[in-house]
Structure formats: structure tokens, C-alpha cells
Amino acid sequence: MQSDSIKRAIPWMLSLAVLALLPVTGLLRGSFLSHVLVMILLNASMAQAWNIIGGYAGQVSFGHSVFFGIGAYGAAYAVTNLKMTPYPGALAGAVLAAVLAVIIGYPTFKLKGHYFAIATFAIVEVFHRLFMIWEDVGGAVGLDYPILKDGWRNFSWSRSKVGYFYGALILFGIIFSLVRALEKARFGYYLKAIREGQETAESLGVDARRYKLAAMALSAAMAAMCGAFFAQYNYRVDPSMVLSLDMSMRFVLITILGGIGTLWGPLLGAAILIPLQEYTRAYLAKLGPGVDLVIFGLIIILVMQFQPKGIMGMIDAARKRRRKLAAAGNEHEGGRQ
């Protein structure tokens, strides 16, 4: 048993180690590549956070930019207005996001299907507009960071992106290992059971509403942490950047394109989509604005046509095909003997 779980941990431990050693190799000297890597890890973290409620518990929320935004504003407010380090702000943001998630989840979990989706759109709009007119956090202009001293204390690096890279790696490591632990525990089983059939889960003693709320709170707190990281990395926040439907969609799309409700889906989705987006933006700039997003949109349409379960779905299908082929092969040989 013990050695088994160690064996199972090898792939991700190894990937983490490789990623952690990347800066040492000097490959990251180009700042664009390190920017892309930071974005991959940040987006994978966001998707993984969303995956808890959207993937495992099956509550497809389009409202996660609210939690992301609260975390971003938490960190930014601590730094810009309170002249503190970002950490207490990020923490307060995470707690606030979790509380808000429960307040939002309590009534909206009663809604079914599209009604739930549209309600979460509306929540994003309400928060977006409230932050637009809230003068204390800069209204529509948002909050701009001052020049800070480099280092972990301020979680800020201006000369190289290696610090952010490690920061993002830690963020992703935390969320990934959390989801990994959850997947194998009672909590994860219960969430999946609720997704597959809430009444059935309840007939087996699962307090579905409590578990959904807990998953939502956890997911929101993690999304807020991602938001805080984003604020530190981006050096400014404003409502349209962090608190918008487009940002909410990012959580959903990366998870779904990678593989919803799977452990590796969010990372795979981010690892493929983010470079694609960043590089098309860089190289297709001469074709005018928006071309990268047109391509992004086309990819979404295509994936939804052919493999709505995303990359993990493709891998699964390929595996099944191979197994079937192998089985057919065996039978054939068996027949000859």
C-alpha cells in the first residue's frame, strides 16, 4: 500500500522537480518563455481551482472571476493603500471569497442547468459594476502598484521572472496536491456522486448541499489566491481585467479543453492553450488586433464539435482503441494456435 502510493506520486513529483529545475538550466533567460511558463502555471492553477466545484462537483459556475477579483483586489489593496506586504491581503481575499462563495452558493445551488449558469453571469456583472463605482479601490481605473523592492517579502520581481516562476509553481503545487488528495478521499467521492446523481448521493447519506458549499468555498479560496498572484504579477488590477465574464470563462474553458473532472486536465489544457494564445498574439500581431482571439474561439468550437471531454478525453479514447486492438490481436493469435 505504502509503496503503491509512492509509485503513484512519482509522475507528478517528477514533473514538479523538472519544472523546479528549469530556471537553473538557463533555458528561461528569454523573458518571453518564462512569461509563458508563468502564465501556464497560473492558468493551470485557476483551472484546477475551478475543477473542484465545476469538474468534481459538476456545478458549472461562470462566476469564478468574482473570487479571482476579490483575491486580486485583496493583494493590491494591501500593497497600494495599506502599504503592507501582499500576504495578509491575499489571505483576507481568500477568506472573503470563501465566505462569499457560501453566500452565493446557498441560494443558487437550487437552480438547475441554464438557470444556474445565467445566475452566475449576473453575479459577475453585479460585482463588476460595483467595483467600477467603488472609489476606495480606484473605481474603473483600478489600483496601480508602486515600484517595490524585489523579493519574496513583496512578492515582486522586476528584473527577472524567475521569482514569479517559483511563486506560480508553489501556487500550482498547493492546489494540485489539494485536488489530488481530495480525489482519493471521501470528500472527492461524495462530490463526484453528487455530480452523477444528487438524489442518489443523498440516499446514501450524503448531505449534498453542505458538500457543494464546502467545495465552492474551497474552490473560491483557491481562485482568490490565483487572483492575488495575478495582481502581483500584473502590477495593476481593474474591474474589466479581473472581474469580467471573459475572466470567468477562462476558468471554465481551460478546464474543459484539458479535461473536466480530471486531475491532469487543467495542467494539460493550460500547457496547450496558453502558449498557443501567447504565441499567436505575438506572431499574428501584424494581422491586427483580435486575431489570436478569433483563433482561440475557433479552437473552442472545434474541440466542442469533436471531443467535448477535451485532451483527457482524447487520451482516453486513444487508450481504449489501443486496448481494443491489443485484445483483437490476442484473439487472433489465440485462434491460430
Added chain:
Amino acid sequence: MGLFLQVLLDGLWSGLLYGLIAAGLSLIWGVLDIINFAHGEFLMAGMYVSFFLGFLFKIDPLVSWVASAAFLFLLGVVTYKFVVKRTLGKAMAPLLATFGLSMVIKNFAMNRFTPNFRILSGTIMEGKVISLGQGAVMIPVPNLVTALFSLVVLGLLYWMLTRTRFGWAVQATAMDVEAARLMGVNTERIFILVFGIGGACVGVAAGLLPSYLATHPDVGSLFGLIAFMVVAMGGFGSIPGALLAAILIGLIESFAGFYIAPVFKYVAVFGVYLLVIMIRPKGLFGW
């Protein structure tokens, strides 16, 4: 009193416009059980059709709404065939596929037509206002005409759905696709036509709007979102429900904007929507 009436009427015009925009979305939701996320971008695309017809060929929106409706009928059919059809019945896939489409349309417009606001000048209805009681109440003609169009289109849609053979086939398909198919309804044709008609309805609004509203790539976002609220608040595919919800939303917007503060009007709209949906989870006319 005059002021109150003014605010009330302004809300009514907005509400009827929202009703017209949301009608097609409601129809598509009711029959196919999907949200067309690109609905707002349909509107935007139709507005560009009308704008360019006016700008390049001096055709008035009062005429070019026909072209805009026809264009969006086609866009609806194409959307169904190439974006939606294969995703039907797969959880969130239709919504996300149409979200992808909305990105394509919006950013294509951004790329081709620049983010600039384009205002069509020299239209027949430009700046025309009916003044009542020595200017106590002003009725802008373009808004009034759009509102009348809305009532006619919604009326026709309702008549078509409840009184014609085609409408019965649509309703049968909405209730149970398999059963409708067994009864001899060509459900595939129904789906295509529903998407086309849904597009054409929003096309009517899109064609008229350049008379009094600037056209730009992001113009559909807010309208699309409001259309979602209207449909969800009205209840699953109900045309009367959508009309009622649309007027309610128009009035809330108008009154909150005037009596609280303009910046609060959409907070109020979305807030009230959230309250309504908490009390009636399936909308006012939902079951």
C-alpha cells in the same frame, strides 16, 4: 407626474427592445434547450449590416432591417449546422461552442471594423421626438418605432407557435424530440428553422438600432447578457414570460437609473433578476 411618466415610458421602450432582442433566444432555448451564447454578437453583426447599408448605400434602417433579419436568419442556420448540431445533448458543449463563436464574431469585427463607435447620420427617424403636454413627456420616435416592431414580431411569433401547423410541430419537438420524430415531424428541419427564425428576430432589432445607437464590436455584450436575464426570468421558452420579464427589466433599469443613480441601473437590473430567480427558480412563467 410628468417626470414619472417620462421615466415609465423610457423604461417601457427599453423593455420592449429587450423583448425583441430576447425573443429569438427564448425560442432557441425553449426548443433546443441550449443557450446561444453568441446571441449578443448576432445583434452586433446585424447592426453592422444595417450600418453599412446606410453608410455605403444610403439605405435607411427602416428598410434595411429586412436585410439584417435575412442575414441573421442565415447566420442562425449556419451556426446551427456548423457549431451547435454536433454538440447537442453534451452538457455544457453547446454553450461553450457558441461562446467560442461569440469570440470569433466579436474579434473579427474588432479586427475588420476597428473598435470605433460608428454613428449613422441622416436617417429618417434621426432626432425625431413626439412631445406631449408642452414637452412634459418626450417620446423619441426611433425608440417608439422599435417598440412597435417588438410588439408585432412577438405577436407574430406567438401566433405562429400556437396557431399554425408549423408551430405545433415546433412545440411537439420542444416537448419530446423522439416522440415528435415518431409522429412524423422532421425535427432536424425544425431545429434549423428555429435557429434561423431566432436569428431573424434579433435581426429585426439589429436592423433598426443604428437609427439611434452607435455600432461597435462590443455593443452586443450587454444586450446579450440582458437577453439571458430576460429569458431566464421569463421562464423556459415562454414568449409571454419573456415579454413580461423584458418590460420589467426595462422599467427597473429606467427607475433605478433615475431615482437612485445612473451607475446603479444595471446593478439593480441584475440584482432584481437574482432575487426573482431565487423566489421562482424557473422564472415567472416557468414550470
Added chain:
Amino acid sequence: MSEFLQIRNVTMKFGELLADKDVSFDVPKGMICGLIGPNGAGKTTLFNCIAGYYAPTAGEIFFEGKRISGLPPYRIARLGIARTFQVVRPLKEMSVLDNIMVGAFLHHASAAEARKAAERCLDLCFLEEYRNKPAGDLTIGNKKRLEVARALATNPKLLLLDECVAGLTSTEVHDMVQVIKRLRDEGITILMVEHIMEAIMPIADKIVVLSHGEKIAEGSPSVVVHDPMVITAYLGEKFARKLAEQKAAAGEGGAL
């Protein structure tokens, strides 16, 4: 309290529709009790009242002396009442074992223990060979046994089986009957709603008959089946005649 499960004057109304009217009966511990009646007799409604899916309009239900009517389903499950669904509800994308583990987690906090408990239920319900299959891919007979296995994994004192043999082939019915007997031998009390008389008569210790929402008979199978009220109201004259013919053919060793 002497009785295990007590149904006391339960009435359930849906608007004007009266599904159950003043139904009372007891299920003693350790028994297999059958709840039968024609379509629309109010059996499943009564079941849903016991399992907490509906709160009865009037009347009360007691389990081990504790009033349970009006409690939510998950609280009732935690008290030791598990149920299966008439229309099977596998957790489709989860494996058969994982389905059962969801039930087992009720009394086992750790995954390893829950897995061990689930394995036992897997064996008990003849599902070993489908262990890692997605539950959605099973045949209907296996799905029905999965319902039982999953409910069983919650370690219930009382098991509510809702038409668990309806729609099965005769071999599948046989398998299911074996499972039910095993469960009784484990000491689990069973209340089963059933349509197929052949499945329930040989194994039930007690039968309650509902018709149009009212209890019309209660007693051992042999008594109930000869009750004239039951014969006319539920079995119908045709079946009653057939029964008589069968009896005549089988001589003194009556089939029932």
C-alpha cells in the same frame, strides 16, 4: 418501542390527488416485508415518504422509536435506512466499485476501509467481475444489483427495495432473489415494493397490500393471497382463476 418500523396513519396528497390515505402498518425487525398493489396504488409514494423524499401530508413514521417523517433523505440514510430506486440510478461515470464505495463512506472515513467494505458488498451481490467497469455500461440486471450493493454498503438496518426485480430476465430474477435471501440472513430487515408476485411470495414473511392508496390487507403471504378483497381488488378475477387452476394441477403441494 417494540416495533422496528412503524407507519402511522400516513396520508400523502399532491394537490387534489390522494396518493396514500391513512395507511398504517408495522415492519418487525429481521423480516422481509412485501408491499404490493396495482399500479397507482401509492406504493412508491409511501416508499418516498419513508426514505424522506416526501414529507407526508398527515401521519407519522417511526424508526426504532424515533420519528423520521419529515427528515431529509440523507439524515434518514444516516439512521440506518437505505433505499434503491425503481428506475436504476447508477453513478454512470464512476466504476462499479466506486459506486459502492460512496455508500461505504457513510461509516468509514478512510478510503482504504471504505474500499474493503465495498469489496464485501460487491461479492455479496455477485458483481466481482464488473468491479472496474463504469457503472453506466452495466446491463439492467447488474445495474439493479448495483443499486442493492450500494445501498447495502451504507450498512443499513432497514433496506427499502423499490421494484428491484421489475424488468429482469428470469435468471436475473433468480440472482436477485438469492441476494435478498443472503441479506436477510445477514440480519437486515427488508421492505420491498414489488409488482411481480412470483418474486415476492416465496421469500416474504409478511405482505401489505395497497389499493387506491388504502391498505386493504396485511398478513402472511398465504393468508393475503386468499383474502377475497385482495383477489378482486388487486389480483383480478383472471389471476384468481389461474391460481385456482394451478393449485388443482399441483395437487396438495400448493405452489404458494
